[in-house]
Amino acid sequence: MTTTAVESSAGQPQATDSESDFERLAGRVDEAMAALAGLDDSSRAVADEVKAAVEAVHRAGLVTIVQRMRADDAARAVLFELVDDPVVHMLLSLHEIVRPDPVTHANRVLVEVRPQLQSHGGDVTLVRIEDGTAFVRLEGACNGCSMSSVTLRNLVEGALVEGVPSIAGVEVLPNEPSPTLIPLESLRIGPDPASEGWVKVGPAASLPNDDLTALSLSSESGEPAEIIVVNTGQRLSAYRNECAHEALPLDNAVLDIDNGTLTCPWHGFCYDATSGECLSAPGAQLEQVPLRVDSGDVWVRVGT
Numbered sequence: 001m002t003t004t005a006v007e008s009s010a011g012q013p014q015a016t017d018s019e020s021d022f023e024r025l026a027g028r029v030d031e032a033m034a035a036l037a038g039l040d041d042s043s044r045a046v047a048d049e050v051k052a053a054v055e056a057v058h059r060a061g062l063v064t065i066v067q068r069m070r071a072d073d074a075a076r077a078v079l080f081e082l083v084d085d086p087v088v089h090m091l092l093s094l095h096e097i098v099r100p101d102p103v104t105h106a107n108r109v110l111v112e113v114r115p116q117l118q119s120h121g122g123d124v125t126l127v128r129i130e131d132g133t134a135f136v137r138l139e140g141a142c143n144g145c146s147m148s149s150v151t152l153r154n155l156v157e158g159a160l161v162e163g164v165p166s167i168a169g170v171e172v173l174p175n176e177p178s179p180t181l182i183p184l185e186s187l188r189i190g191p192d193p194a195s196e197g198w199v200k201v202g203p204a205a206s207l208p209n210d211d212l213t214a215l216s217l218s219s220e221s222g223e224p225a226e227i228i229v230v231n232t233g234q235r236l237s238a239y240r241n242e243c244a245h246e247a248l249p250l251d252n253a254v255l256d257i258d259n260g261t262l263t264c265p266w267h268g269f270c271y272d273a274t275s276g277e278c279l280s281a282p283g284a285q286l287e288q289v290p291l292r293v294d295s296g297d298v299w300v301r302v303g304t
Helices: 018-037 040-072 073-084 086-094 102-119 149-161
Strands: 005-007 013-017 124-132 133-140 169-173 198-203 209-218 224-232 235-238 254-256 261-263 270-272 292-295 297-301
Touching: 013 209, 018 040, 040 086, 073 086, 102 124, 102 149, 149 169, 198 209, 224 254, 224 297, 235 292
Parallel strands: 133 169
Antiparallel strands: 005 013, 124 133, 198 297, 209 224, 224 235, 254 261, 261 270, 292 297
16 A cells, blocks of 8 residues: 655654545644634734745745646646546645636535435526526426425525626526417317307407406316417417426416416416426426317317
């Protein structure tokens, strides 16, 4: 086993294992710093000045070594190997000679908070860092309007701002919803719409703009259907009146026109108001039903 020689507190050299040498030296530094804190103000000021001077000398020497090794092709490869060593990397980092790029640093911070996010059914992805702002996408329980999702978002923001000096703020990007595709054939209204499962809701003008309307409908065959019609800027979308989470009704869901979202009042699951895509749990979806406007009247298809 490789050994190195360091001086003991009595001034005599002693052999130590290379694996534990750094920990022992670090322990001596901690002890010295603790003793330094116990000095009177005048003595501590002198000791701090000596410490700063020694660190400045060390940094100057390390900078020279790194610069010369980087300038030599053969030495550069050795330098990169040394930087991968945790002890060497820590030493160079302490003197701010090597610094991880912000993206790498931010991802390391997120690795530490990810287990807590995942334990609540959430996750986070770093998209980019730009002008001191980290842009992230939140998934699962992290995304939405409930108190738990707000807490998890605050956890991510706090970890990044406190853990990465170059990040001053965090912006959450919306998940990009994928549109719900309804077969074109199901949107056609034939000469006898009732027999095809179509039910007339009423005049389009009767549906309040920027609001949702809950409807209890019944097809010609007697098949009942609870439907909500969402009107966002005169754009109508119809869904089964049940959240994809636990099938609870959405009568009192919160429609956010500015963000284009519909939020379940029960557990805060958030949906894209025009597509029904769930923004809180990727892959979940409100069941969209065919809707047509014909001669000013709104029809929805609730049967076959």
